[in-house]
Amino acid sequence: MKLLISHASPYARKCRVTALEKGIQGIEELHVSPLDEPEKLNHLNPLGKIPCLIYGENKTLFDSPVICAYFDEIGEGPRLMPKDGNAHWAMRRHEALFDGLLDSALNIVIDLRKPEEQHSEQWQQRWGCAIDRALSQAQNELDKIEGDLSTAQIALACAIGYLHFRLGKHDWLAPYPYLNEWYEAFAQRPSMQATQPK
Structure with a gap:
């Protein structure tokens, strides 16, 4: 492959x-x-x-x-995404939420790379608000996200990692201490350490 x-x-x-x-x-x-x-x-x-x-x-x-x-x-080991039923759709929902968070962050990064006169404060604010709402939802539903390793956890951790990497001047997780604590622990996994962006 x-x-x-x-x-x-x-x-x-x-x-x-x-x-x-x-x-x-x-x-x-x-x-x-x-x-x-x-x-x-x-x-x-x-x-x-x-x-x-x-x-x-x-x-x-x-x-x-x-x-x-x-x-x-x-792959080997337990499934990261439940095969069917309510658990499957709940996981899909979380994955879509965190992928959408990532999409919003990427949109901000792309906009900031344009010449300054082409920046859109309106869209940056809209994307930033979407990021904050997604992070708030993640903290509010952390009890449903924690536990066995899952697709949703990986999507969330990679999205937060990207915020730190590309948009780190803003402390996105300051309002979400429990989520920050979860991320700091998850980021120590060997898979996360081995794939840190350069």
């Missing part, structure tokens, strides 16, 4: 953490810049996005929720 990534991509990090936690060996990581090297990616993922997994006879999977679900299916 080959996994197209960049070290800084939080979406790729979700996949890398999941693969490590599921004990999947032999994944070749190929570093690709979607903007600078589209010829390496666009024929595999028409959306031109990473992560992208190549497996089997040149089959591909994208994006991170699908790749993580595949790793959960083929």
